[in-house]
Amino acid sequence: MELEPGGGSSPRLLTWGEIESRTGRGDSKQERWLVIERKVYDISQFYKRHPGGARVISHYAGQDATDPFTAFHLNKSLVRKYMKTLLIGELAPDQPNFEPSKNKLLLEDFRELRATVEKMGLLNPSHLFFFLHLIHILLLDVAAWLTIWYFGSSLVPFLFSALLLGTVQAQAGWLQHDFGHLSVFSNSRWNHWVHKFVIGHLKGAPASWWNHLHFQHHAKPNCFRKDPDVNMHPLFFALGKTLSVELGVKKKKYMPYNHQHKYFFIIGPPALVPLYFQWYIFYFVVQRKQWVDLAWMLTFYIRIYLTYLPLLGVKGLLGLFLLLRFIESNWFVWVTQMNHIPMNIDYDKNVDWFTGQLQATCNVHQSLFNDWFSGHLNFQIEHHLFPTMPRHNYWKVAPLVKSMCAKHGIDYQSKPLLAAFADIVYSLKDSGELWLDAYLHK
Structure with a gap:
């Protein structure tokens, strides 16, 4: 001092x-x-x-x-x-x-809520929950290989195996997310070690890359220049009211944004993982010299090569790999964007933690399927407010968050799964029209 x-x-x-x-x-x-x-x-x-x-x-x-x-x-x-x-x-x-x-009463209430959450033990994980989740991923992975080994490489078993492997990739994505957020073990180091195994060996991606992007997203969700999930979009998409109008006023036309709700179905969900992430993750680890992450990633590709090449040959293996990445990409994009793209997107206004997360996130209704399908990210609000909370406790804290929102007049949005998907498209259409109006008339 x-x-x-x-x-x-x-x-x-x-x-x-x-x-x-x-x-x-x-x-x-x-x-x-x-x-x-x-x-x-x-x-x-x-x-x-x-x-x-x-x-x-x-x-x-x-x-x-x-x-x-x-x-x-x-x-x-x-x-x-x-x-x-x-x-x-x-x-x-x-x-x-x-x-x-900032709102003093709101901040005081949130910190009191945080203390309540800790007293209730909602930050304490169930190791059995995460162990069973890992086991179900490994069983699906083995079932995918056994399908082709037993039934052969004809179209039906080939497609069924690809679907199983795509499911493995999506579910392993949600599980690595848990370890990355330090939600499974009380010791940070243990979380980091298992995180490298899950994202590296089960998915073929680097933990350092995920950490670099995802923690920024949580720190300032939906904030231009601070949330990388938003920063990577302007070349292809105009998001939110502010950026859309800004691009229009500046006469920026990297893409015909008034049609973005249409070409989203082509360059969005189907293409993000196989055409962008797949090569960029290798560029990232080599550029930043993350050699441990690279070693973990290579174990994934070596394992896929050794187990499927004898059954499918080179062309069959490449086809299977591209198909599983295609399935994973669609699954990943729809789930991760349904909570954020339809919400407020703007520059950092330095609002308080509670307000910032509620403005940028929404929920999808709870059900056993929605919980599994989204890795409990249907509780995106609770996850953003308490990022280290194990996901099996989100439903327990949700009523407390709703009550606090009602007290302070803050909108707590929750919607059906298909409605959340549709809102992605509607919001892209609306922001595209805002861009076009500004581009033509301002």
Whole structure:
């Protein structure tokens, strides 16, 4: 902690105005400060070494990061020990606990809700639940191979095996998501180890790539320039009211966005994984020298090669692989986008954690099928509010979240599965029309 000019050991007292100017925006050499529990930390150099990623912590520069800090970290006392070297002061006594622009009562209620969740044990995982989920994935994987081994490589068993393998990829995707969010074990290291196995060996993708993108998404969902899920879209899609109009006013026409609700069915769900992710993940690990992740990925491809090549030959193996990626891609895109694309998409307005997550996410009604099909991401609101919560507890906290939304007049959206899918298309159509109107008339 910095000393006062007179040489005393009193903490340096700071105002929100001073903190809000230290965003580092536009210049990597500028100072970056943030607040956690009224303590002020200088992350100007540390952000580059942040284990969760440089961009995740930088997204909160100049802001209060108390709630995301609480949401993302399991062993907070350990993390606080490392944070001591970054401490430069604290908020002056006359400064409010929260940024002046934020709703004090809402923030206090959410932190009380968080304390209730912890007391109820809703952050404690059922290891049996996740073990059984892993077993069902492995059984489906074995069944896919046995189908071709026993029935041969004719069309019907070939397609059935591809469907099983596509299901394995989708379900392994939801399971790696659990480990990536530290939702299965109380020890972060154990979560990281098993995460590499599930995403690397069962899916052939790098854990570091998922961490890099997904934590940013959770930190600032649906925020341009901060959520990579939104940033990757403008070349092909104009999302939300703000960006659509902005692209139109600037006369940007990378694509005919007024038709995006149509070509989404061609370059969206069917193509994302096989035509983009499949090559980009290798580029990512090589560029960033993530050799451990690359080794895990190669075990997946070697296993597929050794087990299916003798049964199908080279052409059959390539056909099976492309088909399972096609199935996985459709499954992944529809499920992950149904909760976000129809919601508010804008630049970061520095709203509080609760409001930001509710504005950017919606739910899909609970059912046994919806829970399994989406990996419990039909409870997207609860997942975003409590990202380390094991998914089998989302339904337990949902009534508490609904009650808090009702108290503060915040819209809690939940809809049928097919309606959620349709809303993706409707929202693309609406934003495409906004783009066209701005492009032609502004």
